[in-house]
Amino acid sequence: MMEKEDSTMRKGPWTEEEDAQLVFYVNLFGDRRWDFIAKVSGLKRTGKSCRLRWVNYLHPGLKRGKMTPHEERLVLQLHSKWGNRWSRIARKIPGRTDNEIKNYWRTHMRKKAQDQKKKSIAQSSSSSSSSSSTKGPSFYDTGGDNKSKTGAEEVYSMDEIWKDIELCEESSSFTPLAWDFPTDDSLWAVDEEEPKMLIAHQYDSFPFDNHMTG
DNA sequence: AATTTTCTCAACCGCCCTTGA
């Protein structure tokens, strides 16, 4: 918490040298003691910054490039279960980071919301029974505080998007399950220790409990 | 071809949780 963040601390994009230096020291000391690594490496970065760089960019298990359709469906499915619990979702998708999934969600769900909005406008213009516009939570968040900034998302409720998605999935033999993935890398290993009671508490009837806990 | 708008994604911020003294 009280990291030495004096004026000499660097911010902004990482250089190749910094990356190489960080990789070297993480290989040396492991990817846990970030504050320590930040200090001994000589990088003028905070421990947090080092950790973020490693987790989101330098970790060898990371996949690069576009999400596969399988992964996309997985994100949708898991988000419908867990909401904006990005790190938890990421743990179920090997090689993808919470940041990546978060960004994906923002951009692609915004698009989806806009498409849906267009659809609903087209429909409501023919039959004046508008239903969703101007109410409901932000497209971006199924549960948290609604802090949407852009305009488009303010007019289409997330609930309705999900209804649509569910309809699509029902009609298209949808079977991607996170636990089908091999969890090859420790970073992406399923958090089996995930407190079952907590899940049960948060989601009264969690349908995948058997799978989740072995 | 130039300008404007939109999209993408790396990185930061602030809060909360965990851990250890």
Place this chain on the structure above:
DNA sequence: GTCAAGGGCGGTTGAGAAAAT
């Protein structure tokens, strides 16, 4: 039991790239 430090997470920002006009 308390407190401080470190780590983790979700939300947000901003620069550069791509697309549209």
